[in-house]
Structure formats: structure tokens, C-alpha cells
Amino acid sequence: RKIEEFMKKHGLEVGDLIRVIKRDGDELLTFEGLVMPPYELSPGETLTIKLDNGYNIGILIDAIERVEVLENAAEKPKMTFQEVLPRKEGLPNVTILGTGGTIASRIDYKTGAVHPAFTAEELAKAVPEIFEMANVTPKLIMNILSEDMKPEYWKRIAHEVAKALNSGEDGVIIAHGTDTMGYTASALSFMLRNLTKPVVLVGAQRSSDRPSSDSAMNLTCAVKMATSDVAEVMVVMHGETSDTYCLAHRGTKVRKMHTSRRDAFRSINDIPIAKVWKDRIELLRDDYRRRSEGEVEVDDRIEEKVAILKIYPGISGEILDFLVDKGYRGVVIEGTGLGHVPQDFIPHVERAVEEGVAVCVTSQCLYGRVNLNVYSNGRKLLKAGAIPCEDMLPETAYVKLMWVLGHTDDLEEVRKMMLTNYAGEITPYTRFDTFLR
């Protein structure tokens, strides 16, 4: 087929980064991307390249004016396992736990899809800068896309973190898929008690073998925070689309707010802990936990029979009934506005509470704080026994409720614990400088 000839003639290999100049009437258009394998079933008249935005385009071979190879697939850094480097005196020690996700992925050139593939070692080796900053010990503990993350895996991660910190590491980094990174960050925030050192989750929105990958900078900033004075669970990701700085978000207040932007992660109802620049950490607040001495403890008792239920016009109470009948111990409601549900939904909440199910209320607005005292419907919901979760994110309230129900099923105790601030999940007062930031 034409395509094979064309590739041969220009010396193109699948995976090469190329620039293609194409004629379009009077104009010349330029595209840059990775050469994809010719589809076997296609007539073979087009060259397919994967653009930096992740999309594939097919370019008619007859319209191609010129092709330049920008980076040869064969010359790309080989991400194979090497011996762990000898520890350097005077550098802090950081363990990177690999769990999978884009940050540890590469494109499968056969399907064009992204698969988790790199081990933590390979990842670390791909960003050699970090070995100048710390003695980095990579360790792959699982290799999944984070949409497959499960509450039981949170426990495993928590234990790995504690093990590393309690055996003398100065900080731990967890390389994680971005999809559910916020949930895992919340879970670790509750499970790691008496935290005395930094725990940093980091991911990437573009896979490591794409020219615009954000993994190198995110990882470098993660090492900075992992060796800092902030002894909290944090998420470190790009703060802007360009490579200016990363943000270190508190693990209980952070959320993925965009499907694909590099700066998708945002602190909701709170300001981040720090801006992480190439050469320094700019702390944005001083009410953070400081690094100190002492053993980190893992309190991983959770109740998994918990669900999130979003409210919408027309929702039927039968869905809540079903959860109660199925033995769920807790439900986090994503109410409308200040935390409302339709009036005809309230008897179902009442029944759930009567059966000992904890019903917590958050808002689908995401920003702001629930307040069930303003409207009559809110008061009725309170009277039915619902627990209003202040300004907590629905996702954080979900994880927290699992953790709280792992400790008690006395509903009064559940209420007390849900309203106790364990890991910065509740901002005591509403901040007006945090909306859509």
C-alpha cells in the first residue's frame, strides 16, 4: 500500500515524532505528532499521526509536501530498569510508590490507546533531575488505571506509606492516575494518623512519552513537597497550563475539575497549601501540620457499604430504599443548592435513618457550604436525621463516612465525627477568595 511505501521512503518508524507540512489549496498547514501504525483495514492512502492533544488525524499522503523527523522513536530515552543508584550523603530520602495511571503510561501504538506500562523505577529514571534532589527509592505496588482503584487498595497504599515513613524515609510520593486521585488523597488523609512527614500524590494528564507530558515537572515538584516541612497528605499537579508552577493541594479539599487540562486539579472552598516553583516553595498559608518526630499510624478501618446519591428533579426515593434494603450503612447525598432534596424524598431519608443508616448531605454546587436552616425543606431534612456536611466535597464526605462508619455505627457518634475536622476537610468559615480558582 501507498502508506508503507511512503513511510519507507521517508524513513519513518511508528512512534517517531514528526512534523508534516500539508498543502490545503493555496495554504500550507503544519502538524506535529507521533507516527501511528497504518491501520490494516484502511485503503492506505493516509498517514495517521497522534497530535499532542491526544487525537489522531489522518493526512492524505498525496497532499503531503514535506516530512521532518523531530525525534526518532529509537533514540527516545530507554525506560528500562537500572540498578538503584547509591545513596548520596546529605540528601533526603524519598520513596516513590507506583500505582499506575497516565504518569506511568505509554501509548500502545497498535491501538493508539494509553496503557499503564512503566514501573515506578522506569518513571523515576525518566526524570533524572529528581536524583539530584533526593535519594529516590521507587517501588511499584500496583499497576492500574485509577478508575479501577478500590477502597481496599487505599488500605494497601496507606500501609506502604507508613512502612516507608517509619523506616526512616523523609517523605513518600504516590504516583497515581488522575481520575480518582482526589478520593485516594482523602482516604489517606483519614487513614494516616499522627502523620509527621509529607505524603504527596502526583499524576499526569499527558502520558510520559508525549512531548507535552506534564509528568516530569509534576514529579519534580512532588519531590520538593515530599522533602518539605509540610506533614500532610497533598496532591501536587500543574497550577497553570504552562510549566510555570505546581500547586500543592490539601488532600481533603482537592478535586479534578477538568477532563484534560494540565491544571485540572483545584482546591475547592480553600486555598492550596503552596505554589511549587522550579527553585522554591511559596507557602500560601501557615496553618499546616509541621514535620515532626514520631511513628505514623494507620487506622484503616472502613465500612465499604456506603454510596453517593446525586439529587435531580424527578429522582425517586426507591433508589435510597434499595440501598437501605441492600444493607448500605451510609449514603452521601449530593443535594441541590444549600443541600436540598425534594419534599417527597424526605420520608425515604427518615426511613433510612430509622433503620440506622447514616445519611449525610453535601451540595452538587461543589462550591460553598450546605445550610439546612435557611429553607423549610432543609429544616425538614434535618428533622429527618440528615447530617449536613458543612463545606465538605461530596467525594471527601463519601470517603470520610466510610472511615467514620468503620469506627462506630451509633448515629449520634457518626454525626459528631462527621462534624469533627480530622484532616482539614472542613473549612471553619466560608472563604470568598476561593470560588473558581
Next chain:
Amino acid sequence: RKIEEFMKKHGLEVGDLIRVIKRDGDELLTFEGLVMPPYELSPGETLTIKLDNGYNIGILIDAIERVEVLENAAEKPKMTFQEVLPRKEGLPNVTILGTGGTIASRIDYKTGAVHPAFTAEELAKAVPEIFEMANVTPKLIMNILSEDMKPEYWKRIAHEVAKALNSGEDGVIIAHGTDTMGYTASALSFMLRNLTKPVVLVGAQRSSDRPSSDSAMNLTCAVKMATSDVAEVMVVMHGETSDTYCLAHRGTKVRKMHTSRRDAFRSINDIPIAKVWKDRIELLRDDYRRRSEGEVEVDDRIEEKVAILKIYPGISGEILDFLVDKGYRGVVIEGTGLGHVPQDFIPHVERAVEEGVAVCVTSQCLYGRVNLNVYSNGRKLLKAGAIPCEDMLPETAYVKLMWVLGHTDDLEEVRKMMLTNYAGEITPYTRFDTFLR
């Protein structure tokens, strides 16, 4: 009790807007708010006022230095029914349909809660400016808090809108609670076909009898848009916290993003249609439907057995199974990231599709666009028959799916219709200037 004496001595009435100066050690603190009735069961040592942010505070009477009445409850504009004013020649004609919500509410001074109370007439009379701008005909069609809005009420509103427009009104305004205003706006966007005139939803975050109420400005801007050239369904609400301008959002792209801020409403993945200033409309785009001639049609066929299901780590496929077993015809999934679900959830999607249930995929990130082609899990979900909903909001996809299923239950037809742009619900390409705006 002390409190009764104190109120008598200072001539305070329940509902007065007052300023209280209180001693606090060496400092003097100032509070402004509405006098609340003394609680019968309290010892009567404190004066309770409702602050502008909606919270009540109790101030120890002994610490009060001074009290000033800023506005007498008795002197507040009486919002009682008056005759509809005679129509003025040359002014456009606008009908305001009242449905309830804060914009038509007042505080119940007995409980401190907000109740829907004003009729559309009272509301209109409370903002006399609008009678200079248009011949306003108010009509109360229901009086509910919008958390109680139901799909069948959407139909009623759609028919009332069409009736008004087809009998010569130049535009229609719907006064609506803010909680579910986005859902109703979407529903009207799909149900009102061949729309030739503006339809504007408007609400308020602060009730009309609070000094900082946003209802007057929102309503004034709503009248501006209702008499404009934009023949679309729009939401008009504050654009900033101060009274600078309102934004006119496209009905299918708008979402309440904050529980309480006046500028809570935001266009997601798209820019608003216009800024509405006190003296002019500043159009932000020109790809809007223009005012024209012709009868508006109502196509209100919807299928109500549709649900929204948010994905989270640990979600069990049994919830989707339950919906299928209960005869639901469609489910909108709020996936993680680009639109993912856990791998072990996919067989449940497959089963749903096999039983003829339409499964649509949106993202809980809210911003961005789903793309099931990037990761292997996404491809599997596609293969299972899921319909990826581009950059549609989950709430809009929910309303749209109800409407689409009202027209067909052939899954191929459903897919085609879900991916057809009926009312601006799909932005053809991802805009980078719309994130967190």
C-alpha cells in the same frame, strides 16, 4: 424578660433593620441585621438578629452599647396586590411567570426560615423600574421551592411560555428557585421548538426582603434580555458579587456552582451569551438564535424513567442492575476523568444496553469533554454500548436523555439524537477560555 424590655425601650420591632454596636473587651463591634423575634424558650438575655449572610447571631444585651434603627419594618414597601397597570404604547410586552423560589420569598420571622410567599404580581410591584421598560404581565403558575420541581411541571411551564409567546408577548420571564434552575432551563431548551423570542429564567440568592437581595437587579436584567434580539432559553443572574452586571447564560450550558454567592451561576465549557449592564446589553458572541416570526411549538414528550448515576471508587454494579430491573429506560453516568467507570462495572453497562437501556456517559469533572478513545477502559465502555456525551453537563444530558427517550427507544436513534446539537448543549470544539470562569 430583659429582651422584651430592651426592645420596648429602643422601640425595636421584629423585622426592623438595625445597627448594633457591641462592646468586646476594649473593642467596639458593629453588626447589621434584621431583628428576630425573641425565642420563647430562651432566658431572654440576648437580642437575636439575622445577618445579611443569612445567619442569626445572639448579642448579649448587657454588652450592647448602642442601637440604631436603619429601616423600620413598618415602612418597608408593602408588597400587596395592585391592579395591573394600563399598557403603555410603544413598550414591549413581557409576561413574568411565577413559579416560587427565593426570588418570590420572604423570611418567616417566627422561624427565621425563608418561605415562598410573594406572588408574581407582588414581585413585579416590588421592582417598579421594570414597568418603565415593558408592559409587564405577571402570572403565578405555581409556588414551590425549586428542589420540589418535577419533570411534569417542566411541561406545564413550557406550555405557559408558548401560550404567552404565541398570543403576542415579546418575551417571557420565569421567576424560579435557583436550586434546579439549570435543569428547568435545559428542559425548556429542548421542549420549546421553533423558538422565535427570548425566554429568560431568573432567580435570587437572597430573598427579596433582605437588604442585599439580588432580585431587583436580576429581574431588571431579565426584562432587558426578554426584550432583546436573542431568541433562546437563557438564565440571567448576577455576573459578580457586586451589582455591576448580570450574565445571560445559554440554558443548556449553565450550572449553579456555589451554594450562596450571588454570582453562583456559570456557563460551563462555553461563554455566556451576553453581559447585561444597567444601561445596555453587551453581546459576547454572535452565534445565537435571532428573534423572528413564527409560532413556538411545544414538544414535551419525555420519558421519566431516567436516572443520574455518579461513579466513585467502590461503586457496585448492583445499583445499575437495580435501575434496569426497575424499568428505567436511560441512565446518565457521571464517570471519572474522561468518562471512565471501573472495569468491573462494565459488564453491568453491557447488560443494561442488552436490555435496551440507553447508557450515556458524562464526566464528574464538569469541565472538559468525555473521550472514551484514550484509555483501554474507555474503549471497553464504548464497546459495551455506552454513548459518550461530548462536553455536555451531566444535568443537561439527563434532561436531554429524558426528552430523546420520549421520542424513540431505538438505541441507535438515541445515540444519534444525543449527539445532535438541538439547543447549544454541545460545544463543537473545546474552548480554553471557559475553565473556571
